[in-house]
Amino acid sequence: MGTSARPVIRIFDTTLRDGEQAPGFSMSPADKVRLAGQLERLGVDVIEAGFPIASSADFEGVAAVARAVRGPVIAALARAMPDDVAAAWDAVRLAARPRIHVFLATSDLHLSAKLRISRAECIERSVAAVRQAVALCADVEFSAEDATRSDLDFLCHVAAAVADAGATTVNLPDTVGYALPDDIRRMFTAVGRRVGTGITLSSHCHNDLGLAVANSLAAVEAGARQVECTVNGIGERAGNAALEEIVMAIDVRGDALCCRTGVQTTELYPTSRALSAVVAVPVQPNKAIVGDNAFAHEAGIHQDGMVKNPLTYEIMRPESVGAPATKLVLGRHSGLRGLDARCRALGHRLRVEDLRRLYTKMLEVTDYAKSVDDSDLVGLIRDLDAPGLETAFDAVGARVRDSHDETSTGHTRW
Numbered sequence: 058m059g060t061s062a063r064p065v066i067r068i069f070d071t072t073l074r075d076g077e078q079a080p081g082f083s084m085s086p087a088d089k090v091r092l093a094g095q096l097e098r099l100g101v102d103v104i105e106a107g108f109p110i111a112s113s114a115d116f117e118g119v120a121a122v123a124r125a126v127r128g129p130v131i132a133a134l135a136r137a138m139p140d141d142v143a144a145a146w147d148a149v150r151l152a153a154r155p156r157i158h159v160f161l162a163t164s165d166l167h168l169s170a171k172l173r174i175s176r177a178e179c180i181e182r183s184v185a186a187v188r189q190a191v192a193l194c195a196d197v198e199f200s201a202e203d204a205t206r207s208d209l210d211f212l213c214h215v216a217a218a219v220a221d222a223g224a225t226t227v228n229l230p231d232t233v234g235y236a237l238p239d240d241i242r243r244m245f246t247a248v249g250r251r252v253g254t255g256i257t258l259s260s261h262c263h264n265d266l267g268l269a270v271a272n273s274l275a276a277v278e279a280g281a282r283q284v285e286c287t288v289n290g291i292g293e294r295a296g297n298a299a300l301e302e303i304v305m306a307i308d309v310r311g312d313a314l315c316c317r318t319g320v321q322t323t324e325l326y327p328t329s330r331a332l333s334a335v336v337a338v339p340v341q342p343n344k345a346i347v348g349d350n351a352f353a354h355e356a357g358i359h360q361d362g363m364v365k366n367p368l369t370y371e372i373m374r375p376e377s378v379g380a381p382a383t384k385l386v387l388g389r390h391s392g393l394r395g396l397d398a399r400c401r402a403l404g405h406r407l408r409v410e411d412l413r414r415l416y417t418k419m420l421e422v423t424d425y426a427k428s429v430d431d432s433d434l435v436g437l438i439r440d441l442d443a444p445g446l447e448t449a450f451d452a453v454g455a456r457v458r459d460s461h462d463e464t465s466t467g468h469t470r471w
């Protein structure tokens with residue numbers, strides 16, 4: 058199937074709501090407006106801006122985003138309660154494209170231990186809240202909280218009832234990150250059969266077992282056409298499915314997943330860093346797509362491959378996600394090839410014997426430092442006092458003459 062014929066998966070960003078609920082991630086209304094502007098540049102389809110009944114700051118944040126950001130749908134969350142739905146509508150009604158997002162738990166555990174209501178009451182309250190929302194707003198989403206631990210027949214029943222009441226999107230969250238991809242596929246297939254094609258099914262996966270992205274993709278395979286996720290995967294406990302990972306999985310493996318998104322992938326890295334700056338929480342270095350090490354290579358074998366052809370060790374290029382260029386990090390595991398590439402990038406073409414002397418000095422530095430940065434390297438090159446002629450590599454980094462290890466101690470890595 059050609060790329061443009063693939064169905065579009067809507068990206069529902071809940072960084073400003075589920076993400077903000079995580080400890081240490083709260084955001085002021087001004088922060089939310091700033092981030093929502095960046096999410097709009099990123100090209101997400103829906104921005105869930107907050108939970109208006111929760112606090113006046115939450116209400117203000119949603120209302121400010123609704124006024125300021127005109128492209129994406131702006132959603133406001135509400136429990137299945139009349140005051141919540143009214144507050145959600147008040148906050149979001151000035152949006153160009155408002156959505157009310159109503160939720161109620163459907164698992165027996167939540168119904169009995171938390172809500173203390175019966176299944177029949179659950180259906181009654183869900184339908185009443187959706188009807189109230191539909192009377193206010195054309196775009197209404199219903200979420201069956203703890204869907205993955207709900208009785209599947211009952212879940213299908215609730216989904217059909219809220220669809221009949223006018224919900225246009227039905228979301229099936231893995232609220233506690235418990236499901237495996239096969240569970241998700243089974244659930245989406247069953248609910249999809251029950252509600253038919255007029256309803257958009259949505260996934261919302263938490264990451265307690267580290268499966269949020271895999272589960273979201275399983276949902277897509279089983280018919281979900283909206284995925285709820287957060288930038289950098291922030292969210293309750295272990296977080297939500299990471300937006301940048303879902304988008305790039307679909308972008309890189311669209312051949313297998315047979316779908317696409319409308320996201321501007323070059324805005325992924327800037328969005329990640331904008332969030333990190335607003336909440337003052339750094340991104341973990343090994344974070345997929347946006348971490349500092351996502352496009353960094355230290356091992357000599359990898360650096361050798363990268364210099365010859367980046368496809369050897371990169372399945373996407375950093376520029377495709379707006380990240381800084383690939384880094385060949387000089388450390389204990391690096392080889393001559395990486396060192397030579399770094400020297401060339403700094404404007405130094407060394408003779409092979411000087412490169413070897415430099416390599417030995419670099420290894421001495423890595424005895425006490427984790428890596429050798431550009432200013433350290435320039436200092437080492439200066440100390441060499443080398444004429445700076447040429448190395449055994451030509452301009453594109455291919456080896457001109459095979460001098461590999463002829464004179465080396467056996468520890469030199471190309």
Ligand code: KIV
Nearest residue numbers: 160200202203230232
């Ligand atoms: O995880 C969850 O179930 C939620 C719902 C409110 C959508 O965040």
Ligand code: ZN
Nearest residue numbers: 075230232261
């Ligand atoms: Zn959630």
